[in-house]
Amino acid sequence: MKQCIYADNAATTKLNKTAFDAMAPWLLDEYGNASQPYAFARKPKKALADARASIAACIGALPEEVFFTSGGTESDNWAIKGSAFADPQKRATITSAFEHHAILHSCAAIERLGYPVAYLTPTANGLISPESLKGMISNSTRLVSIMYANNEIGTIQPIKELCDIAHAHGALFHTDAVQAVGHVKIDVQELGVDLLSASAHKFNGPKGVGFLYIRKGTNIASYADGGAQESSRRAGTENVASIVGMAAALKENCDSIDSHITNTRSLESRLMDTLAKAHVPFVRNGGNCTLPGLISLSFAGADGEAILHRLDLVGISISTGSACNSTSTEISHVLQAINLDSVLAKGTIRISLGKNNTVEDVDSIAAALSKIVLG
Numbered sequence: 001m002k003q004c005i006y007a008d009n010a011a012t013t014k015l016n017k018t019a020f021d022a023m024a025p026w027l028l029d030e031y032g033n034a035s036q037p038y039a040f041a042r043k044p045k046k047a048l049a050d051a052r053a054s055i056a057a058c059i060g061a062l063p064e065e066v067f068f069t070s071g072g073t074e075s076d077n078w079a080i081k082g083s084a085f086a087d088p089q090k091r092a093t094i095t096s097a098f099e100h101h102a103i104l105h106s107c108a109a110i111e112r113l114g115y116p117v118a119y120l121t122p123t124a125n126g127l128i129s130p131e132s133l134k135g136m137i138s139n140s141t142r143l144v145s146i147m148y149a150n151n152e153i154g155t156i157q158p159i160k161e162l163c164d165i166a167h168a169h170g171a172l173f174h175t176d177a178v179q180a181v182g183h184v185k186i187d188v189q190e191l192g193v194d195l196l197s198a199s200a201h202k203f204n205g206p207k208g209v210g211f212l213y214i215r216k217g218t219n220i221a222s223y224a225d226g227g228a229q230e231s232s233r234r235a236g237t238e239n240v241a242s243i244v245g246m247a248a249a250l251k252e253n254c255d256s257i258d259s260h261i262t263n264t265r266s267l268e269s270r271l272m273d274t275l276a277k278a279h280v281p282f283v284r285n286g287g288n289c290t291l292p293g294l295i296s297l298s299f300a301g302a303d304g305e306a307i308l309h310r311l312d313l314v315g316i317s318i319s320t321g322s323a324c325n326s327t328s329t330e331i332s333h334v335l336q337a338i339n340l341d342s343v344l345a346k347g348t349i350r351i352s353l354g355k356n357n358t359v360e361d362v363d364s365i366a367a368a369l370s371k372i373v374l375g
C-alpha cells in the first residue's frame, strides 16, 4: 500500500505540476503590482489578461466576464449579496436546501437584512426538479441559485432547464459550479447562466483563488470597495501567481477532460463492483447522475465517523461529508435535505476520486472498507 491514499478530492485536489511551474516566476522575480503604470508592472498585467482569456475560453465566456476572487466562498457571497443589493424593487431569492454553506449562510445574511429567500427541497435522489422551481418562482424573484453538482452526494442538476425557467420569469440564474468546473464540460453559453462560481483548488489549482463568471450586462453590486481592480467591481491587489496557476490548472484539466472522465468513471465502477463482489451491503446516494468519482455510500448500522478514522489508520483519507462539516457529528444538512433514513445517514461516507488516483488505490480502499464493514 502507498504511504497515503488520498480519496477526498471533493475537499481539495493536488496542485498540477504545470500550475506550480507557471506560478513560480510571479512569486520570485516578476512581483510587480499589476496596477502600476511603469514597465515592471507590464508583465504581471499581461499575465492577468492572459489568465482571464484562458479561463474564459475554458468555459465559453468572454474575458471581461471573468472576475477573479479569493475562491468559491467569495464568489458565492458575491453572487447572492451582489444580486440582492442591486435592485431594491425585485428582492426575492430562491435557492435549495442542500447548497454549500457559502450559499446558505449568504442567504441567511440577506434574510437578516429583510430580503426574502425561499428554499427548494431536493428529491430523494438529490435532484432539484424544474417543476418545484415553477411552483415557487414569481415575478418578484430576482435570483435563482442552484448548485451545478452537490459536494456531498455529487448529483448534477438540470441547470439549463432550471435557468430557462428563471429567465422566463425575468430572474437571474446563478450556479455554484465549484465541484464541477475542470471535472465536467461547462459552457456558460450552452447553460445560459448569468453567474457561475468556481474555485481553483477543486480543479488542481492553488488554494485561495477562484472566479465569478458574470454575464455581460448583468446588474449585480460590486463586492469589495477600494481600488479599480476587476473593473472596479472587486477591489484588491491581484494575486497574480495564484491567478496564473489557476488558469494553467484549468487549461490542463479542460484539455484532458474526456480521458479524465473515462478514467475516473472506470475507477468508480471498479470500486462499486469490488464492494458488491465482496458482499458488502451499501446504498449509493445520488442516483445515477453524479460527478465522475464522487461516491456517497451509506452502510446501515455502521458509523461513518468510525469508518473514516479506521481508514485513516491505514493511510486512506476520505470524508463523511463536506470538509466544513467534518468536525460536526450531526447529520449533514445535505443528507437531511434528501430525507435519508437516519440509520443510513449516520453510516455515510464520501469517497471522491481524482486524476491522481490509481487502480491500486481503489483496490486498497475496497479491501479496507470490506474489512471494516464486514468485520
Ligand code: PLP
Binding pocket: 010, 011, 070, 071, 072, 073, 074, 076, 100, 102, 147, 149, 150, 151, 176, 178, 179, 199, 200, 208, 210, 322, 323
Ligand atoms: N461551493 C461548493 C459546492 C464547495 O464544495 C465549496 C468547497 O468545498 C465551496 C463552495 C467553497 O469553496 P472555497 O473552498 O474555494 O471557498
